[in-house]
Amino acid sequence: MIGPGNAMIAVRLATYPAAILVYGTSLFLAFIAPNSTKASLGRRFALPLLIAAAIALAATIAWVFAEAAIIAGGWREAATGGLLQTLVFHTSIGEGWLLRCCLAALTTLAVAATFDRPVLVTFVSGLQLASFALSGHAVMNEGIAGVAHVAADAVHLLAGGAWAGSLIALALALSHAASQSDSLHDTRRLVARYSRMGQWAVALVVASGIANTLFDIGGWPVDRLSPYLLLLAAKITLVLAMIALATRNRFVLSPSIAGGDPVAIGKLRNAALAEAILAVCVLALVAVLGTLSPM
Template sequence: MTLDAVVAGNRLLHYLALMLVFGSSVFLWKIAAPGLRVQTDRRLTLITRVAALLALLTALAGLPLQASEIVGSWQAAVDPAVLQKLLRTAIGQTWLFRMLPALLLLALSMLRQPGRLRGVVIGSGVLLASLALSGHAAMDQGMRGFLHGANHAVHLLCGGAWLGSLLPVLLCLRLLADPVARGDASLTLRRFSNAGHVAVAGVLLSGAINTMLVLGRWPTDWSSPYQLLLSLKILLTAAMVGLAILNRYVFVPRMKSAAPAAIASIRRSTLIEICLGMAILALVSVFGMLEPA
């Protein structure tokens, strides 16, 4: 396996873990009906703990892998001299800054109190937004750099809220078959539908601004690997938006007259959304390492 593949794989796992923790915690904290929160939280506890641990481990691996990538040798990952030099750079300082919320996130995820959700949302949100410090937005300086970084952070948070919420949505769909939980599950799905509009709009708007800030135009030169992969990301995002619209305005209204078929359709399209979201993160993990040209 090549060094670039390992770096991209580590980035992908980090994105997936963080977005799962952030999105599912936002869902439980602000969207889930009170009567459903504890039950859904219990089902997601192990998954979010594993994801928080994975987020920490992949964050820890980030600096050694970056050292290897810069030097072009695996040995740089364990070379104290190289790592010390890298720690004195902006890359190293960003890595150190991100370690605190990563450790805090893991600690909070291990707690059992329901009140921990706010802390988990904040910890995972800070860690997710801090990815903007080391992306293409970090190339800009001054006010433009600040605005670019802030916009990228919004893009990450909206994407995490959207993609990370899809797993608890699947759990809520299963609870629609439970006469006791059906009312709370329906309320939760309506809340998610409304909040989803904000998250999707945020992803699209901030994504368009990011593209303009990085390239200054739409990615139409497919001879450039960066622009080709970015175009694929835009295409897959459009497909996710299409599925979300289909769920909200076609399948959800059908739940009143043909509930089982509508629920099955929503479940299928949600699973496809998750797969598309993972494919998007895989693309980002690769073209985020490329020179934007």
């Protein structure tokens, strides 16, 4: 049987990408996709987003069982002595988990019932994503520092979700544009809108990421070879690679598309897919980092 620690990593790895995909894609459909392709893209994403929302809900429910097993030292121990009930109803961990479960359920219902209203889905899934800040290292601090840490983590989640979660939708929209010779005007508007959003998202990811790191580590690290710091360095390296791709997209490929170069559309689509692959690798590291002590 899988151990509680590995189960927690698996739960986190299922929760974050699924929730981010729902949030980022719905945001793309609501505010970035051209009106000419918004409806068709929404239909293509209806089932994948519903599956992703359901996965995030199921993983969020499973989260507390893994948490209880980690605290108790095993699955059998977690199932006895009323630990699970105490954890859920009498601790801040349980309160945060109940909130995340409610928001995950609301997101699933919103996707199922109103997938053609992406603004509503964006709002609800954004609340769900921001609530993850109540389940990580951000809750270690107390007082004003604790509030600031949670706020920084929530900003990091929302900005990162807007960036990483919309990449698949961008690639699909660009694939559609590449096959339509008369849609260059819409493609220019799409790229311009995405570039503006992407600049803000990347800036907020960097700023909030620096703040989170300072909160987590508390200063210059003494042990520079700890597992947490090594994985954090790997995460930062991957994010820097994503930023390098995004910078090329913004200052090389986007102007080429604006200038009427149809070949640049395919290049931008491929770059978006490459960023998405890097984003998945980042989330895999995040799944592990959340289970390690930063100290």
